[in-house]
Amino acid sequence: MPGIDDLIPSAIQLRKESAIKDAEKADEYVRLAAAADAEKRALIERLSKPSGKSEEEKVKLAATIIQRAVRNGLTEVMVYRFPNSLCTDKGRAINQMEKGWDATLTGIPKEIFQLWADYLKPRGYRIAYQVIDFPGGVPGDIGVTISWDE
Numbered sequence: 001m002p003g004i005d006d007l008i009p010s011a012i013q014l015r016k017e018s019a020i021k022d023a024e025k026a027d028e029y030v031r032l033a034a035a036a037d038a039e040k041r042a043l044i045e046r047l048s049k050p051s052g053k054s055e056e057e058k059v060k061l062a063a064t065i066i067q068r069a070v071r072n073g074l075t076e077v078m079v080y081r082f083p084n085s086l087c088t089d090k091g092r093a094i095n096q097m098e099k100g101w102d103a104t105l106t107g108i109p110k111e112i113f114q115l116w117a118d119y120l121k122p123r124g125y126r127i128a129y130q131v132i133d134f135p136g137g138v139p140g141d142i143g144v145t146i147s148w149d150e
Contacts, residue, residue, distance in 0.1 A: 090139060
């Protein structure tokens with residue numbers, strides 16, 4: 001028959017085991033946080049570059065999004081959301097509605113603006129870039145909305 005020490009570990013031993021488990025959990029949290037951060041950096045890197053889509057592909061995608069919105073009775077649709085880091089000024093000019101804000105765009109957000117300027121604006125569509133969240137009181141993500149109402 002096992003002794004009492006085998007059946008009931010000491011409080012010191014339990015505290016050690018608990019500390020080891022806490023350290024393992026902390027290590028796992030740090031590993032997951034680092035992986036998530038790396039994934040976010042990779043996504044931002046990818047979004048900061050041109051999409052690689054042809055002009056025809058971009059126009060067809062825009063037409064599909066607009067037609068779906070119209071079928072749903074909408075007169076505007078948010079077509080894109082992106083982190084403020086894709087603006088050279090972190091979204092400050094957009095937030096302040098400064099003239100020339102579009103010059104701060106990079107990557108895919110810049111492509112969307114150019115697509116609007118080339119194909120949608122001449123057909124009466126409007127575009128709006130606006131900060132849509134303010135984490136910690138500072139500009140966060142930016143939304144791109146296309147509209148066609150009066």
